[in-house]
Amino acid sequence: MAEALLRMAERVARLGAWRVDLPGFTSTWSDEVGAIHELPPGFVPVAEQAFDYYLPEDRPRLRAAVQACAESGTPFDIELRLRTATGRMIWVRVIGEAVRDDAGVVHHLEGAIQDVTVRREAEDEARRLTAIVSETLEHISDGFCTIDRDWRFTFLNLEAARQVGRARESLVGRVIWDEFPGLLGSVFETSYRHAMASGETTEFEAWFEPLSSWFRVRAYRSPQGLAVYFTNVTQEREAREQARVSEERFRLLAQATNDAIWDWNLVSNETWRNDGFEKLFGYSAEERPSITDWSTRIHPDDHARVTDGIRRAIDDGSASWSDEYRFLRHGGAVAHVFDRGYIIRDAGGKPTRMIGGMTDLTERKKLEAQFLRAQRMESIGTLAGGIAHDLNNILTPILMAVGLLQEDETSLDRLDLLATIEASGRRGADMVRQVLAFARGVEGKRLQVNVRHLLRDVQKIIGDTIPKNIQVAFVAPHDLWTVNADATQLHQVLMNLCVNARDAMPLGGILRVEVANLVLDEVYTGMLGALSPGPHLVISAADTGTGMSRETQERIFEPFFTTKDLGKGTGLGLSTVLTIVQSHGGAIDVLSEPGVGTTFKIYLPALSGAVADASAEVAPLPHGQGELVLIVEDEEHIRTLTEKTLERHGYRVLPAHHGAEAVALYAQHRDVAVVLTDVAMPVMDGFTTISALRAINPLVRVIASSGHATKEAHARALLAGVTASITKPYTIDALLRTIHAVLHDEKVDVT
Numbered sequence: 001m002a003e004a005l006l007r008m009a010e011r012v013a014r015l016g017a018w019r020v021d022l023p024g025f026t027s028t029w030s031d032e033v034g035a036i037h038e039l040p041p042g043f044v045p046v047a048e049q050a051f052d053y054y055l056p057e058d059r060p061r062l063r064a065a066v067q068a069c070a071e072s073g074t075p076f077d078i079e080l081r082l083r084t085a086t087g088r089m090i091w092v093r094v095i096g097e098a099v100r101d102d103a104g105v106v107h108h109l110e111g112a113i114q115d116v117t118v119r120r121e122a123e124d125e126a127r128r129l130t131a132i133v134s135e136t137l138e139h140i141s142d143g144f145c146t147i148d149r150d151w152r153f154t155f156l157n158l159e160a161a162r163q164v165g166r167a168r169e170s171l172v173g174r175v176i177w178d179e180f181p182g183l184l185g186s187v188f189e190t191s192y193r194h195a196m197a198s199g200e201t202t203e204f205e206a207w208f209e210p211l212s213s214w215f216r217v218r219a220y221r222s223p224q225g226l227a228v229y230f231t232n233v234t235q236e237r238e239a240r241e242q243a244r245v246s247e248e249r250f251r252l253l254a255q256a257t258n259d260a261i262w263d264w265n266l267v268s269n270e271t272w273r274n275d276g277f278e279k280l281f282g283y284s285a286e287e288r289p290s291i292t293d294w295s296t297r298i299h300p301d302d303h304a305r306v307t308d309g310i311r312r313a314i315d316d317g318s319a320s321w322s323d324e325y326r327f328l329r330h331g332g333a334v335a336h337v338f339d340r341g342y343i344i345r346d347a348g349g350k351p352t353r354m355i356g357g358m359t360d361l362t363e364r365k366k367l368e369a370q371f372l373r374a375q376r377m378e379s380i381g382t383l384a385g386g387i388a389h390d391l392n393n394i395l396t397p398i399l400m401a402v403g404l405l406q407e408d409e410t411s412l413d414r415l416d417l418l419a420t421i422e423a424s425g426r427r428g429a430d431m432v433r434q435v436l437a438f439a440r441g442v443e444g445k446r447l448q449v450n451v452r453h454l455l456r457d458v459q460k461i462i463g464d465t466i467p468k469n470i471q472v473a474f475v476a477p478h479d480l481w482t483v484n485a486d487a488t489q490l491h492q493v494l495m496n497l498c499v500n501a502r503d504a505m506p507l508g509g510i511l512r513v514e515v516a517n518l519v520l521d522e523v524y525t526g527m528l529g530a531l532s533p534g535p536h537l538v539i540s541a542a543d544t545g546t547g548m549s550r551e552t553q554e555r556i557f558e559p560f561f562t563t564k565d566l567g568k569g570t571g572l573g574l575s576t577v578l579t580i581v582q583s584h585g586g587a588i589d590v591l592s593e594p595g596v597g598t599t600f601k602i603y604l605p606a607l608s609g610a611v612a613d614a615s616a617e618v619a620p621l622p623h624g625q626g627e628l629v630l631i632v633e634d635e636e637h638i639r640t641l642t643e644k645t646l647e648r649h650g651y652r653v654l655p656a657h658h659g660a661e662a663v664a665l666y667a668q669h670r671d672v673a674v675v676l677t678d679v680a681m682p683v684m685d686g687f688t689t690i691s692a693l694r695a696i697n698p699l700v701r702v703i704a705s706s707g708h709a710t711k712e713a714h715a716r717a718l719l720a721g722v723t724a725s726i727t728k729p730y731t732i733d734a735l736l737r738t739i740h741a742v743l744h745d746e747k748v749d750v751t
Helices: 002-013 031-036 047-051 059-072 117-139 158-164 187-198 234-255 276-281 291-297 300-315 362-408 412-440 451-463 487-503 522-528 573-583 608-616 636-648 659-668 686-696 711-720 732-743
Strands: 015-021 026-029 076-083 089-100 106-115 143-148 153-156 202-208 213-221 225-232 260-265 271-273 320-328 334-345 351-360 447-449 470-475 483-485 509-520 534-543 587-593 597-605 628-632 652-656 672-678 702-706 724-727
Touching: 015 031, 031 106, 047 059, 059 076, 059 089, 059 106, 089 117, 143 158, 158 225, 187 202, 187 213, 187 225, 213 234, 260 276, 276 351, 291 300, 300 320, 300 334, 320 351, 334 362, 447 451, 447 487, 451 470, 451 487, 451 509, 483 487, 483 597, 487 509, 487 534, 487 573, 487 597, 509 597, 573 587, 573 597, 628 636, 628 659, 636 652, 636 732, 652 659, 659 672, 659 686, 672 686, 672 732, 686 702, 686 711, 702 711, 702 732, 724 732
Parallel strands: 470 509, 628 652, 628 672, 672 702, 702 724
Antiparallel strands: 015 026, 015 106, 076 089, 089 106, 143 153, 143 225, 202 213, 213 225, 260 271, 260 351, 320 334, 334 351, 447 483, 509 534, 534 597, 587 597
């Protein structure tokens, strides 16, 4: 076993034993020596043949060493080059010593051969790399020196000697504190000693009084002591200070204006933007768009004109550029801006910088539009008031005559013609009433009205006009509160909403009209605007039709605006609805998504006498125990109010503006207990966000908030894996009870 281990050790170490008997130089060697020579096992050459494997220039040295050992017993240990039996050149270490007999005469030589090729090649490579490093250090722009543990210089490159104004020969071997006593007690000494003792890299800028200069220094601990890079940065600091003063003046001016100021470096393509961007457009310091991202925030219809104009101004040698265009706010809303920039060029005329500012014209544009709309409406009101009496006088006898003719007529063809005339007359009368209602406001006798009865009447009328491919559902509880309203006007509101929903579903779908009691709290009224907390009636008309884009939603209440084909709509239906609802002290909330559908929610103040019994049955609101809730909502006022509500009721809150931010925050805060996410958002919609969160944690608790109470929306929520859903706008009661149920794994109805 010992012999086996020995042979194993020889193979691992590439070490073999040999012996030469005297006189005659007959030799023997181990198998590993043969392996080193790349000879077959068992082959043993005579001593003279063994010399032939060594390179001719190395043989004399080997012969002399062997001869001296044989004659005088002088041991040897040398490294030589050997060419193996296969022609490969290797390095070997040959060790030999004499063995004497009892008479003291050298009887034989014995020793070892070891393959040291790998070590020699590594040493050669190390020497090559050392030479490269030394050459590199001589040509770098920084000064460089090495210091041993006794604080003596061991090396300085030419730049180091130049910067300190000394010949490097006069410094090598000398103690740094003796040669530069001004370093004692300075940041140089404390930093060097700290780096030497701790092994931590230190970097600093400091004033060196003997040379009246500023130096930037980086010191690293090395195996031998310390390696130091340094450069004179006096001129750089002076230039930097001048630039800082200039930039400070610029920023003070930028803070003194309400505009969004920007500074574009045309050489490096870097940009700076002041805090005005956050005030005007909602972008924080981290989110303010770079010059590359900035172009993507221009409205698509204005993009080519604006970017081409800027490029022409830069290329044509112009001193300035200006334009008015639409710019996207944080969250996707559109702002109208006036933007201008001034181009700075170098002595050769090359553009190097562009500085400018953006003025938000959105409110001014709205005021202008409102003023023009008011002028239009004043004109419409004057015109309508002048012709309404004459039109009604014309339409009244026509409709009366049609009725009389229908009583006596028996011809089916003539009855069809009379029906057509009657429908056209009634449509004309409705148009006159809608124009008057919108232009002059709505008036009428206000009585205590049960909307449940109105809903029953509308259902009868709608049943004859709704196509069979549209499923209709009218829902109202028996204990519905009453409202103080004009029944005819509310009837008109319900009819307009149902007709709009019908027209939005040409291929069929679902229409659900629902009326419910609702007590509005401060959060609810904060979301909706001009409402006061208290009992209200909410009328919801939800369809699964084509839906609307954000741009369309912003205009649906404008008079004469319509998306219907010519002759199929007047554009006054929703304008009239808004006027009627506002005249009753109510509000309208619209939620729509292209391809999903639209939900109109109308909130009307209910008679206060019905509130006491309903509120008395309300259980105390549940509170949180410090659980972390991630709120994902792109509408700032909803997000802020929800955040304040949850914090007030014992929860911690982590707000996110959109889905992409929510996923990033969830990955960082794994203690999130529940996620409350909007469904329709820019950047990443709610369903995509939920899928991404479930990829991180399949057990994540998610509450989806949406204004679309449709079967399709519920199906998508279920497929996305939500734990519960809540309909906007939600009350404090609904919000807290839903979160409490989800956190405590109680049954929650997500349909």
